[in-house]
Amino acid sequence: MISANNVTYRVGKKALFEDVNIKFTEGNCYGLIGANGAGKSTFLKILSGQLETTNGDIFITPGQRLSVLEQDHFKYDEYTVLDLVIMGNERLYQIMKEKEAIYAKEDFTDEDGIRASELEAEFAEMDGWEAESNAASLLNGLGIDTALHYVQMKDFNGNEKV
Numbered sequence: 001m002i003s004a005n006n007v008t009y010r011v012g013k014k015a016l017f018e019d020v021n022i023k024f025t026e027g028n029c030y031g032l033i034g035a036n037g038a039g040k041s042t043f044l045k046i047l048s049g050q051l052e053t054t055n056g057d058i059f060i061t062p063g064q065r066l067s068v069l070e071q072d073h074f075k076y077d078e079y080t081v082l083d084l085v086i087m088g089n090e091r092l093y094q095i096m097k098e099k100e101a102i103y104a105k106e107d108f109t110d111e112d113g114i115r116a117s118e119l120e121a122e123f124a125e126m127d128g129w130e131a132e133s134n135a136a137s138l139l140n141g142l143g144i145d146t147a148l149h150y151v152q153m154k155d156f157n158g159n160e161k162v
């Protein structure tokens with residue numbers, strides 16, 4: 001669950017919103033609508049922690065994580081759909097990339113070995129070995145067929161990307 005508690009955001013003297021109280025609960029899909037400039041993007045930045053509230057706070061159930069897919073239709077073109085979902089867990093994705101780079105080294109040193117074992121431990125703790133199958137279940141749940149999981153984002157048309 002994500003909740004906003006008495007969230008107020010001011011730009012100068014103008015309040016974009018005041019005392020917002022809302023709970024986003026499991027199993028639902030929410031849409032945020034409003035006129036241009038009403039403050040939708042600002043509210044999402046507050047939910048994701050990119051912006052601080054003027055007053056009030058955001059609560060996320062401990063142990064749960066928020067992933068943000070930015071509204072840029074070309075930003076993720078080079079990634080496969082499955083990678084894109086895994087990237088939602090930023091730390092896990094960093095670990096995967098750092099591990100790959102270390103194992104690809106030709107002059108693998110003792111230090112690399114130590115670093116790799118630290119990364120492996122953190123990876124295992126984060127359920128890293130389940131990441132691909134978890135991402136695949138999430139995608140299947142959204143109606144995205146397994147055959148499409150390894151396709152690059154640039155090979156989708158606009159509707160499919162969304």
Ligand SMILES: Nc1ncnc2c1ncn2[C@@H]1O[C@H](COP(=O)(O)OP(=O)(O)OP(=O)(O)O)[C@@H](O)[C@H]1O
Pocket residue numbers: 011016034035036037038039040041042043
């Ligand atoms: N840092 C800032 N300084 C001044 N004004 C700002 C700042 N950030 C946002 N605003 C103003 O706050 C208002 C809300 O902006 P926001 O981008 O959240 O609206 P929006 O609902 O997402 O609009 P759109 O439908 O155009 O995407 C706008 O009037 C914008 O000009």
Ligand SMILES: [Mg+2]
Pocket residue numbers: 040041042
């Ligand atoms: Mg916006």
